Amino acid sequence: MxxxxxTPRPKAETPKGFRDYFGxxxxxxxxxxxxxxxxxxxxxxxxxxxxxxETVEALGKFLPDVDRPNEGVFAxxxxxxxxxxxxxxxxxxxxxxxxxRNDLPNPYRRYTMGPVWRNEKPGPGRFRQFYQCDAxxxxxxxxxxxxxxxxxxxxxxxxxxxxxxDYVIRVNNRKVLNGVLDLIFGFDSKSEDAVLxxxxxxxxxxxxxxxxxxxxxxxxxxxxQLLLTTGREDASGDFTEGVxxxxxxxxxxxxxxxxxxxxxxxxxxxxxxxLGAAGxxxxxxEELRTISDLLLSAGYAEDQIIIDPSVVRGxxxxxxxxxxxxxxxxxxxxxxxPRNFGSVAGGGRYDDLVKRFTGQEVPxxxxxxxxxxxxxxxxxxxxxxxxxxxPVVVTVMDRDRMSDYQAMVADLRNxxxxxxxxxxxxxxxxxxxxxxxxxxxxxxxxxxxxxFDRNVVQIKxxxxxxxxxxxxxxxxxxxxxxxxxxxxxxxxxxxxxxxxK
RNA sequence: GCCGCCUUAGCUCAGUUGGUUAGAGCGCCUGAUUGUGGAUCAGGAGGUCCCUGGUUCGAGCCCAGGAGGUGGUACCA
Numbered sequence: 001m002x003x004x005x006x007t008p009r010p011k012a013e014t015p016k017g018f019r020d021y022f023g024x025x026x027x028x029x030x031x032x033x034x035x036x037x038x039x040x041x042x043x044x045x046x047x048x049x050x051x052x053x054e055t056v057e058a059l060g061k062f063l064p065d066v067d068r069p070n071e072g073v074f075a076x077x078x079x080x081x082x083x084x085x086x087x088x089x090x091x092x093x094x095x096x097x098x099x100x101r102n103d104l105p106n107p108y109r110r111y112t113m114g115p116v117w118r119n120e121k122p123g124p125g126r127f128r129q130f131y132q133c134d135a136x137x138x139x140x141x142x143x144x145x146x147x148x149x150x151x152x153x154x155x156x157x158x159x160x161x162x163x164x165x166d167y168v169i170r171v172n173n174r175k176v177l178n179g180v181l182d183l184i185f186g187f188d189s190k191s192e193d194a195v196l197x198x199x200x201x202x203x204x205x206x207x208x209x210x211x212x213x214x215x216x217x218x219x220x221x222x223x224x225q226l227l228l229t230t231g232r233e234d235a236s237g238d239f240t241e242g243v244x245x246x247x248x249x250x251x252x253x254x255x256x257x258x259x260x261x262x263x264x265x266x267x268x269x270x271x272x273x274x275l276g277a278a279g280x281x282x283x284x285x286e287e288l289r290t291i292s293d294l295l296l297s298a299g300y301a302e303d304q305i306i307i308d309p310s311v312v313r314g315x316x317x318x319x320x321x322x323x324x325x326x327x328x329x330x331x332x333x334x335x336x337x338p339r340n341f342g343s344v345a346g347g348g349r350y351d352d353l354v355k356r357f358t359g360q361e362v363p364x365x366x367x368x369x370x371x372x373x374x375x376x377x378x379x380x381x382x383x384x385x386x387x388x389x390x391p392v393v394v395t396v397m398d399r400d401r402m403s404d405y406q407a408m409v410a411d412l413r414n415x416x417x418x419x420x421x422x423x424x425x426x427x428x429x430x431x432x433x434x435x436x437x438x439x440x441x442x443x444x445x446x447x448x449x450x451x452f453d454r455n456v457v458q459i460k461x462x463x464x465x466x467x468x469x470x471x472x473x474x475x476x477x478x479x480x481x482x483x484x485x486x487x488x489x490x491x492x493x494x495x496x497x498x499x500x501k
Numbered sequence: 502g503c504c505g506c507c508u509u510a511g512c513u514c515a516g517u518u519g520g521u522u523a524g525a526g527c528g529c530c531u532g533a534u535u536g537u538g539g540a541u542c543a544g545g546a547g548g549u550c551c552c553u554g555g556u557u558c559g560a561g562c563c564c565a566g567g568a569g570g571u572g573g574u575a576c577c578a
Binding site: 090124317430435458466469473 | 502503504505535536537538539540541570571572573574575576577
């Protein structure tokens with residue numbers, strides 16, 4: 001006899017960076033997705049859904065290399081192909097558009113929602129699987145498309161319960177930032193006479209500058225100043241290399257980042273003044289002016305959508321306008337410290353993404369709403385009625401009358417009332433009410449032989465009962481002030497009254 | 502990836518200078534009440550003190566290494 005090998009029990013745990021969603025968490029998100037989708041639909045976007053798995057090749061430059069095969073994405077090899085879970089909705093859209101471009105209308109406008117996956121270190125409120133809800137317009141370079149996206153984003157936020165004034169959509173333009181960098185580095189690296197290695201170094205440095213500017217929100221002027229010049233030490237004593245710019249160069253950049261004026265018109269004027277005669281930066285400013293004008297005439301005020309030169313949105317694939325939605329109200333974390341929620345949505349124009357597939361430049365612009373973050377923000381703010389209504393529980397007094405109890409829930413269900421018969425062991429009656437309590441049931445139905453003989457049921461208002469219990473003495477409590485008797489044929493009507501309260 | 506902090510019951514945490522049987526609150530289960538949620542009272546279950554090795558007569562406590570968690574930071578389509 002072989003020794004029976006004890007197989008270790010599997011640990012019941014969610015993998016790191018993932019989580020489970022129960023009851024109201026699922027329905028709340030479904031409702032939010034539906035609200036956002038309705039706005040997108042109203043704006044004329046078409047519903048669309050693609051597979052969660054793409055070839056790594058189609059997803060883009062993030063090829064898993066030999067050393068770090070899973071860096072960033074969840075990828076695996078199948079025969080000779082590398083496959084991966086999508087990490088956003090935009091890269092799949094570029095693939096789909098390139099693939100079906102002959103059959104799709106032009107411009108193509110679609111919205112889509114679903115989970116995306118990122119294989120990276122999870123943080124507080126940051127998971128490796130999360131929901132996004134995207135809308136994009138592919139095939140037009142018109143700034144009207146960008147303006148529309150911003151307007152729609154504003155509508156979405158208000159639709160899900162964030163009133164005007166509690167959010168702001170900040171708009172910037174990559175072309176302006178690049179114009180600033182041209183100014184700093186003294187030449188356009190794309191020109192003919194540029195030395196190749198110098199171009200490379202400069203481009204690297206430009207990326208680093210963008211990264212530093214992106215942290216303006218987090219570290220403030222001083223922090224970015226340090227990052228741009230000599231480097232910065234964080235709270236834990238870790239040191240981040242600086243970009244080694246001169247103080248003058250850093251100051252020029254910071255002047256742009258802080259160029260926001262009291263109104264969009266002032267901001268635009270500031271940007272023009274700072275850019276002087278420099279080339280491509282001014283194109284960007286002109287685009288910002290167009291977007292701002294379009295939004296103002298569409299009725300979106302500058303307390304909702306503002307031009308803010310400090311918006312960067314990563315290095316990314318963005319080529320023109322970029323947008324970011326931020327919640328402006330303060331929330332507190334578990335320890336009561338005020339916390340900044342950061343951005344809940346973002347997007348921008350990416351004119352080169354489809355080109356990877358087709359070789360032709362296809363202008364496109366779109367937005368992505370981080371649904372989980374938005375939900376978390378609403379929760380933290382207490383703007384979500386978390387009280388999920390449980391079912392009416394029909395208790396079991398007499399197991400031989402099961403068919404009568406089933407008839408009761410059938411009546412309730414036919415009347416549209418969420419209800420169920422207690423299916424656990426009915427021996428201990430107290431447990432049945434405790435169960436109803438735990439389920440957040442609004443009411444329980446009670447009927448034993450006594451009630452059946454007289455063709456009545458007891459209805460117990462559990463919400464009222466809980467309220468009474470807070471103050472009542474034992475004797476008052478035992479008196480069952482929240483319970484009353486009704487004829488069987490009035491059960492549905494009386495329960496409906498309770499539910500409507 | 503880098504830096505810091507942490508790891509004892511389902512949860513939140515005590516645990517003295519290294520000392521014998523590791524505790525509390527909350528939660529859970531049972532009963533007082535087999536036809537009634539809360540409160541109260543009585544009782545009960547629940548532990549690989551993260552792992553491995555070392556020091557010691559003796560380790561939850563000291564030392565070394567590892568793992569996991571967490572906070573910051575870096576990267577982030």
